[in-house]
Amino acid sequence: MSTSSAAPPAKPPMRDALVAAAFQLFLERGYEQTTVDDIVALAEVGRRSFFRYFPSKEDVVFPDHESCLADMTAFLAAGESDEEPVRRVCDAARLVLRMYAENPAFSVQRYRLTRRVPGLRAYELSVVWRYERALAAYLRGRFADLPDGTLRADVIAAAVVAAHNNALRSWLRSDGKGDAEAAVDHALACVQTAFADTPARPAPSPFPPESPRPDDVVVLVARRDAPLWQVVRQFEAAQGESR
Amino acid sequence: MSTSSAAPPAKPPMRDALVAAAFQLFLERGYEQTTVDDIVALAEVGRRSFFRYFPSKEDVVFPDHESCLADMTAFLAAGESDEEPVRRVCDAARLVLRMYAENPAFSVQRYRLTRRVPGLRAYELSVVWRYERALAAYLRGRFADLPDGTLRADVIAAAVVAAHNNALRSWLRSDGKGDAEAAVDHALACVQTAFADTPARPAPSPFPPESPRPDDVVVLVARRDAPLWQVVRQFEAAQGESR
DNA sequence: GCCACCTGTGGCACTGAGTGCAGCCGACAG
DNA sequence: CTGTCGGCTGCACTCAGTGCCACAGGTGGC
Numbered sequence: 001m002s003t004s005s006a007a008p009p010a011k012p013p014m015r016d017a018l019v020a021a022a023f024q025l026f027l028e029r030g031y032e033q034t035t036v037d038d039i040v041a042l043a044e045v046g047r048r049s050f051f052r053y054f055p056s057k058e059d060v061v062f063p064d065h066e067s068c069l070a071d072m073t074a075f076l077a078a079g080e081s082d083e084e085p086v087r088r089v090c091d092a093a094r095l096v097l098r099m100y101a102e103n104p105a106f107s108v109q110r111y112r113l114t115r116r117v118p119g120l121r122a123y124e125l126s127v128v129w130r131y132e133r134a135l136a137a138y139l140r141g142r143f144a145d146l147p148d149g150t151l152r153a154d155v156i157a158a159a160v161v162a163a164h165n166n167a168l169r170s171w172l173r174s175d176g177k178g179d180a181e182a183a184v185d186h187a188l189a190c191v192q193t194a195f196a197d198t199p200a201r202p203a204p205s206p207f208p209p210e211s212p213r214p215d216d217v218v219v220l221v222a223r224r225d226a227p228l229w230q231v232v233r234q235f236e237a238a239q240g241e242s243r
Numbered sequence: 244m245s246t247s248s249a250a251p252p253a254k255p256p257m258r259d260a261l262v263a264a265a266f267q268l269f270l271e272r273g274y275e276q277t278t279v280d281d282i283v284a285l286a287e288v289g290r291r292s293f294f295r296y297f298p299s300k301e302d303v304v305f306p307d308h309e310s311c312l313a314d315m316t317a318f319l320a321a322g323e324s325d326e327e328p329v330r331r332v333c334d335a336a337r338l339v340l341r342m343y344a345e346n347p348a349f350s351v352q353r354y355r356l357t358r359r360v361p362g363l364r365a366y367e368l369s370v371v372w373r374y375e376r377a378l379a380a381y382l383r384g385r386f387a388d389l390p391d392g393t394l395r396a397d398v399i400a401a402a403v404v405a406a407h408n409n410a411l412r413s414w415l416r417s418d419g420k421g422d423a424e425a426a427v428d429h430a431l432a433c434v435q436t437a438f439a440d441t442p443a444r445p446a447p448s449p450f451p452p453e454s455p456r457p458d459d460v461v462v463l464v465a466r467r468d469a470p471l472w473q474v475v476r477q478f479e480a481a482q483g484e485s486r
Numbered sequence: 487g488c489c490a491c492c493t494g495t496g497g498c499a500c501t502g503a504g505t506g507c508a509g510c511c512g513a514c515a516g
Numbered sequence: 517c518t519g520t521c522g523g524c525t526g527c528a529c530t531c532a533g534t535g536c537c538a539c540a541g542g543t544g545g546c
Contacts, residue, residue: 014494036533037533047496049495051534052494109321122366123365150409155402155437158405162398163397187391194398194437194438278503282500288524292523294503294504300502
């Protein structure tokens with residue numbers, strides 16, 4: 001909340017000192033083998049102050065995610081309503097990548113840490129989940145008048161996050177050597193093209209599970225270069241969907 | 244591990260007693276307001292025994308996920324190699340739904356609990372994540388020789404999980420009144436059709452990530468009872484025009 | 487110069503989750 | 517009757533996280 005405001009002037013040095021001390025100890029003796037008391041002793045501050053800056057021991061490992069999430073939310077809120085929604089959420093995901101790419105060494109260290117420690121993995125999941133919900137909330141708004149709007153929104157948000165993470169992790173696994181931007185661009189492009197071309201889904205029959213029986217026609221949407229058997233199967237599936 | 248073995252003979256009654264006692268207290272005074280000591284007091288067992296059956300307080304809320312995950316893993320491992328991979332993971336996801344649908348009342352109660360308690364939400368995420376990784380691991384195997392195999396696998400696994408959860412949660416929000424199977428079938432069908440028709444993605448890896456690719460589609464409208472040959476001819480005609 | 491006041495900090499004690507250890511008891515084999 | 521074996525229990529301990537209060541330093545009013 002506080003760090004997302006317009007002014008990024010004097011950072012509290014104590015917070016950074018705690019992060020530095022924590023990572024030093026985490027790396028040299030492991031996360032679980034390091035107590036909060038150890039951290040505050042090294043940083044030479046009171047134990048109580050640690051919990052003033054971080055609500056939990058896990059939070060010190062992800063010191064910048066809170067502000068990044070705020071940035072993403074602001075970015076989505078500032079979007080023009082004529083922009084392609086999927087492109088917009090892909091761009092939002094790139095914000096997260098940028099945060100990681102700003103500090104490759106730190107990101108790689110943290111990645112190794114979260115891979116090894118189950119508790120940190122779980123915590124990271126909850127962080128990622130909040131990003132995903134932000135994307136999904138935006139898409140739900142944009143898809144509000146589409147048949148399966150919330151379903152589409154949730155699925156696309158999940159796909160974008162998965163693609164982003166796939167590229168990000170392969171970059172982290174390479175010790176931050178390759179081109180992270182390019183990898184994420186490629187992954188997101190795949191998702192974008194997979195979803196941008198389904199203005200209304202291929203649509204098995206009725207849109208919501210219980211809808212007042214549309215006419216007795218089926219609507220198929222298929223890529224122009226789709227193999228014929230695929231179209232046939234799609235049609236047959238839609239045919240069978242009558243009840 | 245122990246519950247997934249072939250023999251499901253005499254269940255330990257103590258485990259069930261603990262679950263029952265825990266939920267009774269969680270519902271009447273809340274999760275965080277209930278201590279483990281309260282639970283074991285109500286169940287009339289020793290405190291130490293609680294942690295013999297559940298590694299943490301959160302685990303008592305999801306007593307059956309461990310075995311369900313084992314079932315899913317077994318289901319995926321038993322798959323024939325000629326089955327459509329996406330269909331297979333959709334069917335695997337249905338296993339989870341079935342577990343929820345077996346005990347609608349219990350599932351709805353738990354859903355309300357996890358919605359309200361951040362700690363439980365986080366724990367649920369780690370559970371869901373393990374399902375997702377199981378699906379992704381299967382798909383990675385099936386897509387091993389495709390260009391972006393792991394990317395496709397991760398994205399599809401995430402999409403399947405998201406679709407499943409979307410339907411599951413809307414069913415849970417309706418107090419388990421509607422038809423959960425139908426809702427999930429519908430959601431999964433959307434994902435399945437969205438991904439089944441991209442055997443090789445639009446852009447193979449080394450391609451310029453931002454290929455505009457208007458990526459045209461054809462839209463067919465046909466009577467439900469139309470003969471198949473008619474639909475095929477219609478599709479071929481649409482394919483031919485403007486190309 | 488003095489006094490409220492506010493904010494950031496440290497110290498202390500407390501709750502509650504989770505663990506290691508040792509003892510207890512009932513079952514079962516000899 | 518006796519040994520021992522596995523599940524159960526109580527006890528003591530560590531550590532994360534919280535509430536409360538006390539203290540320092542800077543600020544503005546008087």
